[in-house]
Amino acid sequence: MTTFRPKYITFDCYGTLTNFQMAEAARDLYGDQLNEPRMAEFIKNFAAYRLDEIMGAWKPYAEVVHNSLERTCKRNGVTFRDEAAEMIYARVPTWGPHRDVPEGLARVAREIPLVILSNAMDAQIMSNVEKLGAPFHAVYTAQQANAYKPRFQAFEYMFDMLGCGPQDVLHCSSSFRYDLMSAHDLGIKNKVWVNRGHEPANPYYGYVEIPHISGLPGVVGL
DSSP states (O other), X not given: OOOOOOSEEEEOOBTTTBOOOHHHHHHHHXXXXXXXXXXXXXXXXXXXXXXXXXXXXXXXXXXXXXXXXXXXXXXXXXXXXXXXXXXXXHHGGGOOBOTTHHHHHHHHHTTSOEEEEESSOHHHHHHHHTTSSSOOSEEEEHHHHTSOTTSHHHHHHHHHHHTOOGGGEEEEESOIIIIIHHHHHTTOOOEXXXXXXXXXXXXXXXXXXXXXXXGHHHHTTO
């Protein structure tokens, strides 16, 4: 069986490469107010409201965090303060990669150009990318695309900027809801799911599963 060698490997950043720490931030802010079952529910709601907030017209990510946190607090009977949302937003550029990321990325970067498509602001993302330990051919953001994933517009912007199509890329993500479902619907046949444990497997969408980025070189025959 021939190993697919894409023109580009395209990545989700937060959660897949960068250790996404929204849950930890929420615990720091509200852990002294909620017992463990209520804290787990708060974190679950916060994630759901962030997804809901990005499904419409684009808005700055600071508003996404603010609105989703405010809605989560209301649902869980917790007092919301603007400064809590500001603190969480300010943390994002400080987050570094999962431990398995730098070595795996560096191996594939020597042979195949790497691209990020991220639900980020331009002012946030490069601080995170610089911590990943490998060179990237391009970094595209929701701010540039004027749309957040899972909206097709974000992916279509990336294709336009790269001058390629779905058949030319291998898309790598830890999320079905943000990335792999849309990638499937857009005709990206070559997909990798990094099983970080925050979503269940869904074989319908057709992917190679790896537990961490150190498994990626093997997917492309390196």
